[in-house]
Amino acid sequence: MTAPALPPRLSMRQVLLCGALIVTLSMGIRHGFGLWLQPITLERGWTRETFAFALAIQNLAWGLAGPFTGMLADRYGPFRVLLAGGALYALGLVLMALSTSGLAFTGSAGLLIGIAQSGTTYAVIYGVIGRNVAPEKRSWAMGVAAAAGSFGQFLMVPVENWLIGHTGWQNALFILACAALIILPLALGLREPKGAQAAHGQQQSIAQALREAFGYRSFQLLMLGYFVCGFQVVFIGVHMPSYLKDHGFSPQIATYSLALIGLFNVFGTYAAGSLGQRFPKRYILSAIYALRSIAIVIFLSLPLTPASIYLFSAVMGVLWLSTVPPTNAVLAQIFGVQHMSMLGGFVFLSHQIGSFLGVWLGGKLYDLSGSYDGVWWLAVGLGVMAALVNLPVRESAIPRGAVAA
Template sequence: MQSSPPPKLSMVQVLVCSALIVTLSMGIRHGFGLWLQPITMDRGWNRETFAFAMAVQNLMWGVAGPFAGMLADRFGAFRVLIVGTLLYAGGLVLMALATSGLAFTGSAGVLIGMAQAGTTYAIIYGVIGRNVAPEKRSWAMGVAAAAGSFGQFLMVPVENWLIGGFGWQNALFILGCLALAIIPLSWGLKEPKVAAAAGGVQQSIGQALREAFTYPSFQLLTAGYFVCGFQVVFIGVHMPSYLKDQGLAPEVATYALALIGLFNVFGTYIAGVLGQRLQKRHILASIYFLRSVAIVIFLFVPLSPASVYVFSSVIGLLWLSTVPPTNAVVAQIFGVRYLSMLGGFVFLSHQIGSFLGVWLGGKLYDSTGSYDVVWWLAVALGVFAALVNLPVRESAISRPAQAAA
């Protein structure tokens, strides 16, 4: 009887360090929408300038993700996390010092985007996949995603307080110092070399990529994840300004983002738990469809602080709850040997959607004076994502030739 190799790191150690790393890396970035108005007003830029930099950030995060994943799968996550952290801190400092749109795009867009590729889910989930037993993997991924959500809940009001108390530039300097705390936490995810190479049937990187990209279920997951990125980044970056444009007090936007983070803690954890019991494709289809329903109701009811808080709570339950089941399906189909790399490619699609969501939000606002077109585009895409996830097959892929070899 063949048994899977034992975990190389303690599950508790992996979960604690992963949760704290994701809390910082995701928490810092979730509040970037709070800088839109102070930076554009101080620098004299239009919203598209800021939105384009955030769009490039999301695109670079996606483009760098597969390469960061390849390095993490081959050499372990520890080294990738160190480099990513240094890029994160440097990008935040340069973001504060940038005085032109090009420099702002280079720092807030390129550097921080690359940093996020090396400090967030694709890297963390590779470690979890290699060190947590399969029967607990979806739950463990839900815990890590919930930690990122708690980071949003925790960091958004902190960042708002930093901007108000120290100014937007000094607030970025402080966050740059805070990001460096990821380095000592990374030691807890330093795997023995044998752990980084473990994972069943041996494949080359090229074989793994050909297998994944020709497999229909991988293609469908990737298409659905595009929609996830479009929706959440558009809402996260542009909703604060949307609410202010509608005459609501600035603190409403802060509370709204914090509520999204708070309820996302529950949503991602529940998604991880349900992924151990239900078909993950059904979970994903339900999440995308319910997002569209929530947006439609939000657009039709009279806008008020109460309606904003209810919408934020509901959308928070659905916010990053796609992350655990999506990555768990990838691990379930292809195994964990190249989980960081394959998760990075799926996430690239997510970030292409993020690029379009945040950039179109600024572009169409500047050209029409309204976010309405992008809201309704998010609704249509949610229905599309729900439909494409339904045919996904979750069973492990058959490799008869490799198994015989």
């Protein structure tokens, strides 16, 4: 008696090409949002906290929606989720440009764009990679997708700065809304064959998968580490331009620094994914968090010059999203790929709670003290903690039916 044939997989080349282009657009657009802080707050007469709170809500909405969009992608395939996410992204950018009150801005730039990002970024794309790329190439493939997001930052941040300078900040958002709609045709390349989601490994219900994951200590530790990742990168990504302007540097230096982060993270995420095929991923994650804290301490200790800014940006770029491939590869390694988008969404929720606090506290503490110093040093302490909590993570496949330790 022969076993039933599995549904055909999408080709790895197709998955990586379409997935990478979607992540390039989605992540590239959002990485430049810090460039809008000063033009919007100056024209609208808002405080920095108003802008920061909206982006904090964006990160929180992204995280809260992530598990649900992941469930939908695991159950019905990524195609429909990507279509809805791309359309919602474009709508959110248009309404962001038209918002004239802090509440409306929070609803558009915060809630709508946050939900859109949950359906157009890593959790959904990595679910497709997990189901269609062989395990021996999975970490590498995730590194390629993460590197695409970093290339999007390198590519889009200067473009967004140019658009703001030459067309005005509102028209720049309208143009980006049109760019977000390109996600819709790209989603066709990730339309999996019917039944692909149900053809991988031992079948579990959603409730079983959640009980298993949340009862497993390594899952909890990965969530805690990812919380720190979100806090650090979103605080720096949103507030770095204003931090530099406060110290007398031109907007061009801030733009170049963000672009350098994106450029060097292309190499960092690719390297992290490749190294994850050869070395324990928990050690890679621990090293990334420790090196981030060291880089911030050195940056704060040195005189602030264009050279020190660019050097810090390059180093942080190597470490920026390099946590993403090993974290998601560990999830697939421990729990399998049936519910990968959903579990990745829950881990990313922890990341986004950290992002919420990083971006909001950056604005709040600045308004209270006139300085970002307290948040910088908090990021250092959290990085040390994350380096330690990743060391005990177990990377072997969880024994089904066993009590998790």
